[in-house]
Amino acid sequence: MSKWMISSGRAACAPETKNKGNTMKRLQRVLTGMLCAAQLCGCASAPVQPSGPGQTTQTLRFIVSEDLGADMLAAADAFADRVARVSGGGLTIDVRTGRAEFGALSRGDAELMLLRNTQLARANSMFSMFTLPFLYDDNRHMSLALNAQDVRAQVNEALAGQGVSVLTAIYTGGLFFVSDASELRTPDDFRDLPIAMRTDSSDKLTLLGALGARVVPYSKDAIPAAFDTQAQYLPSDGQTPQTVAIGTAEVDASQLKQIDADPNTLYLIKSYHTCTPVWLAANTAAVESLGSYEQAVLSEACAGLLAELEERFITTEQAAIDASEREGMLLVEPERAQIAAALYDGTAERAVVLPSYFDRRLYDLIESYATLS
Template identity: 25%
Template sequence: MEALFMKKFGVLAATAVATAALFATAPASADVMNLAFNQPEDHPEYRSIAQFSDKLKEATGGEWSIEIFPNELLGSQKETIEMVQNGALPFSLVAGSLLENWNPDFAVFNLPYVFKDYKHLQRVVKDKTVVGDLFKSLENQGITVLCAMYSGTRNVYTKNKEVRTPADLSGLKIRVMQSDTMVKMLNYMGGTGTPMGQGEVYTAIQTGVLDGAENNEVTYYALKQHEVGPIYNLTGHLMMPDYIVTNTAYFNSLPDNVKQFFADNIDALVDTEFEMFQQEVSKSL
């Protein structure tokens, strides 16, 4: 039975990879560009990109648009970065900490208590004198960072225990994203940082593999993790951007009018997403 399951799983995995490859290897004359996303359709990042896609479609006379694949349909964030890098996927929206695996300099945006509020972060990530070289630093590895987006203020949430001091985290296994900086951060906060893909977190808390996790207010609510980790502790330890990444060669092959649309409208996308996200924070809390 196990062998049969593994065989079927292998076929499904191969099909998924082939399908993803088909998405990205289409020539640049194709009209639909695919973007991987790990959150649901009502998330402000999804909605802001969908709005951007509508404007792109209008500006190009219906020839170009972006199709968003939510809920990790194309794989975990780390997997989709690799797919972007090898040309199997045009775009992905990924957590900032994951890009440390390609360039450790991205860690400067992922350190606790760097930004005083979301407006501070918004100004910095649109300032090309600050982020220009960093966003281009992965192009020799096949990845271009198009922009940074707001992903809320991250807080620790737990299954059974309130967290008011670092001592309260002692002995607790808390999920963090798959980055050394995030693991070390949680360890220094007093707990045990446990890296894990987002798709596994709900079940891991539910079954006791984890004692909790840390995430922003909107994601916590959107993924219904309050059902298994109902104690949301306002630690406010991190305000870390997400990034839209693209395959460098693919993006450079796009028609000039499409590239110009991105150049002219990417800051407006950032502003729209920041405001949408902030509106969702109080609702989620």
């Protein structure tokens, strides 16, 4: 962290696949272009602005919750350093740890915050769209779609009355299936299949049930131990509970090594069926008050923050997947578009009542970026 932040920032607020190189570079170039286009500044990269006598310094307060982890905090520091360097000191970012809350950002208690998708969903239910199951092919699809100008324009239009804008959506990890029973390639493969799933989203559980799966809810940490055990399945139609064998489980990459079964008997389905973004959000009035050059600096720094964080998360995730494959798990690429069509276009095993926040236009926009990922 640069010294100007140590003195005025964090201490004052103390209360509170690695993708292959060419793919990652391509993603960064694409996202840099989209981020620049989305701002008022135009698309040219901001040249380094020399500092000089009488130069006015503008400072934006940037709150990062400690529970987001050290990687997020380190990336925020790098983001601040880049802004200060490129602007020649004309724009600085005061990084602080504390409680990042939507209401505080809306009030102007800070100008920038990293917010979880669940926090934004509480402020506007539209954000619940972004964690619906089988919405993305993979991490690249999520990042390309949610950082696209047309998607972000629709998002910020929905937030306009609350004084908050989103600048960047950051991929922080996905969920996969491990199974000794099925490859889970198509919608039909879910029929009558017992699956241990997290209780993080009732809508997700309902939609998987619509595919015909026998969903058994567990807490996140209990899922690995549930694999290859007996459990009670409670049918949603009120029929008699059934005892089922759990041979399929929903896990994140860090939990793959916790599955106590012979890896040579397991499929690792790279479903990315839930991807969870963290958003860099801003107080709209504060960002709009910046000059065009400062907006260009901020936009360029956003692209750098996005690329750095996503490379960290994707590298860690891919390393876990590669290790599981070396141990003997068979990797499966599901037909994600078929599964999504079953859920969102009405061809699922059971009738699907989509959540009230489901937005067909937004769904179609996100789907349009699948071909680019």
